[in-house]
Amino acid sequence: MIVVTGATGNIGRALAGRLRGHDALAVVRRPADDLGIPYKLADFDRPETIGELLSPGDRLFLNSGIWPGFIDAHRAVIDLAAKAGVAQIVSVSVRDAAPGAKLGMGLHGVVDAHLRKSGVPWAILQPSGFMQTLPRDFKGGTMYGSYGPAPVNYIDTRDIADVAATLLTSPVGPDRDHLLTGPESLSHEGIAAEIGRALGRPARYVNLSVPEMAAHLERQGIPQEFAGELAELQARTGDGGWAATTTVVKDVTGRPPRTWPTFLADHTDAFMP
Numbered sequence: 001m002i003v004v005t006g007a008t009g010n011i012g013r014a015l016a017g018r019l020r021g022h023d024a025l026a027v028v029r030r031p032a033d034d035l036g037i038p039y040k041l042a043d044f045d046r047p048e049t050i051g052e053l054l055s056p057g058d059r060l061f062l063n064s065g066i067w068p069g070f071i072d073a074h075r076a077v078i079d080l081a082a083k084a085g086v087a088q089i090v091s092v093s094v095r096d097a098a099p100g101a102k103l104g105m106g107l108h109g110v111v112d113a114h115l116r117k118s119g120v121p122w123a124i125l126q127p128s129g130f131m132q133t134l135p136r137d138f139k140g141g142t143m144y145g146s147y148g149p150a151p152v153n154y155i156d157t158r159d160i161a162d163v164a165a166t167l168l169t170s171p172v173g174p175d176r177d178h179l180l181t182g183p184e185s186l187s188h189e190g191i192a193a194e195i196g197r198a199l200g201r202p203a204r205y206v207n208l209s210v211p212e213m214a215a216h217l218e219r220q221g222i223p224q225e226f227a228g229e230l231a232e233l234q235a236r237t238g239d240g241g242w243a244a245t246t247t248v249v250k251d252v253t254g255r256p257p258r259t260w261p262t263f264l265a266d267h268t269d270a271f272m273p
């Protein structure tokens with residue numbers, strides 16, 4: 001059986017759709033009848049509820065949002081999967097994840113390290129930023145950020161789901177990190193121009209210095225320490241370090257990743273105020 005955690009999220013919902021017709025189970029916190037596969041209730045905050053759903057030979061898709069208990073919960077589920085004899089874990093991490101790195105990259109770095117030495121065969125998906133976060137960022141037609149002028153890569157989460165579906169429905173492959181990117185990297189001004197073209201109305205990106213962006217995030221209600229780190233992180237991913245693209249989506253699925261115009265055509269409503 002293929003067990004899908006985070007099944008109501010961006011990636012999980014698309015993955016569940018791809019697994020229709022397979023022996024698959026969605027793990028959800030609340031009833032979810034619209035996923036296309038059966039579900040059972042469980043919660044990362046009580047890892048044993050997920051462990052109870054795992055049997056020898058299962059394949060596990062490991063993903064959730066991030067919260068303060070993320071590291072402990074994910075490590076515990078990995079340990080329970082090892083104990084249950086799970087045949088492979090396909091997990092979602094992030095590009096440049098490393099123990100000690102800032103914010104989510106640091107949390108994922110610790111969990112990735114735990115998975116690599118768990119004894120369970122693994123595939124770690126390391127995507128760049130999600131196109132699906134852009135409708136929220138361009139709320140009201142304007143996005144503020146401290147990325148600067150360099151190109152930054154974004155990927156459509158449906159491509160991450162396609163990679164996961166291919167890995168989970170093929171014979172277990174070698175342990176591997178998969179650096180997943182969209183097909184092209186654009187500056188945030190370039191992204192705003194693409195959005196404006198697709199929506200037929202103006203969209204603009206306003207670049208702020210790191211301290212200005214931190215103050216902006218604080219005004220949005222983000223606690224001070226995270227606001228500063230997030231603004232710094234944007235400046236770091238915008239220094240060209242997240243510009244390179246890979247061919248991994250096509251190598252794994254046989255199909256190139258979705259382009260900005262495709263993503264925008266499919267998500268026009270999400271950008272509406």
Ligand SMILES: NC(=O)c1ccc[n+]([C@@H]2O[C@H](COP(=O)([O-])OP(=O)(O)OC[C@H]3O[C@@H](n4cnc5c(N)ncnc54)[C@H](OP(=O)(O)O)[C@@H]3O)[C@@H](O)[C@H]2O)c1
Nearest residue numbers: 006007008009010011029043044045064065094104129130
């Ligand atoms: N956003 C980005 O640009 C970006 C870039 C690279 C990597 N990532 C990584 O991608 C992952 C998020 O993927 P996503 O966007 O597909 O997720 P998402 O849309 O944020 O959804 C999170 C999913 O996790 C579930 N979840 C959260 N806490 C849980 C808990 N305690 N127990 C059980 N389920 C729980 C949620 O369930 P409910 O519906 O019940 O809340 C939901 O299904 C994160 O690890 C993030 O670091 C994000």
